[in-house]
Amino acid sequence: MSKYTIGLLVRNRYGVLSRVSSMFSRRGFNIDSLTVGETADSSISRMTITLSGNSHDRDQIIKQLAKLHEVIKVKDMSDGEVVSRELVIIKVRADREARQEILNAANVFRAKVVDYSPHSMMLEITGTGDKINALVEILKDYGLLEIARTGIVAVERGGNDRD
Amino acid sequence: MQMTGAQIVIETLIEQGTEVVFGYPGGTVNDIYDQLYQNKDRIRHILCSHEQGGTHAADGYSRASGKTGVMIATSGPGATNTVTGVATAYMDSIPLVVLTGNVSISVMGQDNFQEVDIMGTTMGIVKHSYRVEKVEELADTIREAFYLAREGRPGPVLIDIPKDVQTAKCEFTQAGVIPYEPAARCSEEEIDAAVKLMEESRRPIIYVGGGAIYAGAEESILKLAQLLDAPISTSLMGVDAVPADTEGYLGMSGMHGHYASTKAISEADLYVAVGARFSDRSVGNKEKYASRARIVHIDVDPAEINKNIDSDVDLIGDANEVLKRIIAKVKGSRKPEWKAEIARMKEYEKKREPYFEGPLTPYGIIDAVCERVPEDTPVVTDVGEHQMWVAQRYRFRRPRTFLTSGGFGTMGFGMGAANGAATATGKRSILFTGDGSFAMNMMELGTAVTENIPVTVIVFNNGTLGMVRELQKFFVNEHYFATTTNRKTDFAALAEAFGAKGFKAATPEEFSEALEGALAAEGPSLIECMISPDELVYPMVPPNKSVDEIMLQEERS
Known part of the structure; x- marks a missing residue:
């Protein structure tokens, strides 16, 4: 089990937090922490999600998040210049x-x-x-x-x- | 031009190419229904008996035609009744737009009459959903919903429209359909890698799922199979992707698939999956599945890659576009040894073909229908033994003629879907169902009568919930419980009560005669077929097992 941090930019629309968290529960993934707040552009929010799992889970989570219509960008922020x-x-x-x-x-x-x-x-x-x-x-x-x-x-x- | 939200709904539906909507009226969609009344020359409304059946009808409409199905339901119970229909469409990637009414935004959250959070309820079973908060956003929301429903991997999209948004006014300007160009997103290097594996392979197999049908990939699959000299195996959803009389067509593989189709997958050295997602029912034991093969996975949804089965090369994009690029490059070769091996598998399969005891048998009924009806007939099933028998036996000749709830396994899907399929194609649809499944949504036969939809229902009546009974037989020590229905329902009489033509058959002769009558009927018709409760579905690969543990029927003594 490793710890991963995933960064998301999402459209700030009705139900978006619920949609993201519902994907996690539906697919059986666990969230360790989730933060959400507006970005410089108030129509876009940033979410930061940390989770424990293996790299297969991480790949699936990133792909499933990317499929959500309101997700503009999703990125693994576990390593690198962050x-x-x-x-x-x-x-x-x-x-x-x-x-x-x-x-x-x-x-x-x-x-x-x-x-x-x-x-x-x-x-x-x-x-x-x-x-x-x-x-x-x-x-x-x-x-x-x-x-x-x-x-x-x-x-x-x-x-x-x-x- | 100034319009109310309700007017905008209808104008936008028409603008997006909607000719038929399925629905059920109610308090919070009354304004939309008034617009349907005023526009009844421009858009047809089909009143279902229950919103679940209506949603299945919109789904069947889409499966048979490729167009996006539309369902309208009122708030509260109307909306929650669509849930099973939405989940069914979601699991099989069917493009639907479901419109629900809701209480006015100004009073939302106060637990008003027929109020429900339908967006929250359906969050995990939609491709996307909206609650429209301002009338100004309504038209573009509906346009985007139609785009999303069919873009990439199709799916159901729900739009919740509060009552005060339907009555508010704003300027409406006509627009068009948002264009969607199916494309192969994969790189040239990835195509080359797949081509290389194909040219190296001595024992290739092509495995076809529902995605191939949605992409219209029939010709490309046939061409690739010819080039590679490869047999074609299918999932339940891909059974009708290519004609059953195609050379090398092995039919459905998996839990109740054909022996040769399942066996060939385990013997192949290259496995090319086209628009398939490796469900547990297709795969069984993951470790032993296609374990000798290198795997090329073609799918429009990146999330399907390495989800259930890891692939060696993945090609993301529209299946037909990807296949065309492969075909342009790949050099074909003959594989006489592999073909001879496949032929031996088929010979064995033939020897161990399932047989039945009763005078009127499932395969006998299916063969009789298949020989008698035109090849473009939409054939719909419910869920259970009859569904597997049809998938195994019916010789489909055209894509989009086999409509079945594959992923979600929804008993009660069939009657609504058969109505939708006949509406979309203008052809008489055939519904194969069981006494269990049919009882779940049979009131949609009443819809078919009222709306004059040509449907012929064939009920396999064995007085049991056969599929579950089989599980009890094999895996629960023959503890038969709650699977013998013992109902006294006279389905033929029931059909007459609905205003349809009812027939009964207990022998092949009676069935032939009944079929002639049923097909000649003015409107809907039904044949109740008395079959033995002891007929089983063979072969069976028990859950999580491999083809090595396939259960075949005892050889006929």
Whole structure:
């Protein structure tokens, strides 16, 4: 099983998100994360989908997505010149004794403290999956209270992605 | 010119070449029906008995003619009744445009009377779907739907039109049909690679699916088969792609296919698939399927390449265009040894040909019909044993004359589809059905009577749900359950009750006489054929098995 990131440009029409996600469930493919938002052109949205599977699944998914009328472009963004990021907000238990250690960890990972209370702390971190997972692992020891992930967004470097 | 949405619907349908629509009226399509009333000289409406049957009729209309079928249904139950018909068309890649009414956008989502999210309901079984939100977008949406339905790999397209869009007005300007030019997208190198495999092959086979029929590839297939000296095997959907009397034609392969057709695939060194998608029923065991062959896969849908079976060379594009490019390049050669081997397979097949016990047998009925009706007769089936018998036995002579629900296996498909086929061709269509399948949508016989559609229904009545009963016999220790119908339905009398001509036959003599009467009838007719519940469909390759485990009938003692 490998992890894949697939980027899509879709027409911003009624039901398009549902159509894309319904293709995945109908064909028995699993989505790890899906993000969607408008591009510079409001009639077009970008979707970034991450999934686990083998290369046969990935090929099928790309071809089946390409068949959808509202999909303008589909691209495997797993390798190559791609910038990908995820934003995560983590609320962690932070008593007096733990506070300094958590701040140190946040510094190392360049996470921002966005809220602070007598017994908890909220961190915001952006990055790739590996970096975020590493921080989450460390914070587990203190007690994770809540975690919210946006899912990955990805864009190719240089040029114009729509070419 | 200013028009209402409902007017635009009818004007655009006519503009797109629609001559006939199948439908059923209701609250949210009343405005469209008023326009059908006002335009009844320009477009024919056929009132079905149930929206499922109507959708199958639009499907049959399309299968028989190649034109796009059109169905109109009201919101709610009208729309959901089309679902099985839409899925049937989707699985067999049939171009349909299905128009559904819906409640007004202004009140949508409030669970109004007969409101349903039909777009959401059908999301996984349409090629594309639309909800029209503004009357200004209506005409272009319908035009695009007609284009999408037949472009590339055809399929059903659904358009949901809320009531307030039908009553709103806007400017309408006539436009034309969006042109679609079938093309071979594959590169010259890919063609060369396929040609090389073909020239190297000593034991080639051509395997033909439904896509070959949609591409109109009959002549090209025959030419390639001649050049390569290759036999032709087919899927269920490709049975009528080339005439059955073609030299080297082996007929259907797969689960209930002919022995030689299935066996030749496993012995071939080159397998050229034309517009076929390797369904489980055709393939059986994937690992053992065509395992000695290099595979050339020709298909218009890139997603079919390597989906079920991996190919050595894939050629994406319209099957006929691709074949023409191959034929222009490939050097032919004779293969006497391969042909002799095929001949031995056929000899064995002949020796083990299925036989039947009853006085009136399935093959006997099929042969009698095949000999008696013109060769351009649309022959429709439902789903079950009778369907396999017809696919095995009927000698089709022209493409688009065999209409069957292959992918979805929809019992109840036949009666509607037979109405559609006869409407499209102006010819009397023949429906072979079983007592199980026919009971699912038999009220469409009433439609045929009212609309004066010439259809002859041949019911194979064995009092059982035979195909499932066979599965119980072979795979569930003969635990026959819920497969003996034991109904007292008198189908011949039922036909009379619908206003059609009813006949009954229990012997070949009675059948011949009944057939003459049924074909001579003014309108629809039906022959109820009493056959034994013990007739089985042979051969059978059990699911997920290979031809090595093919079950043939015991030799006649």
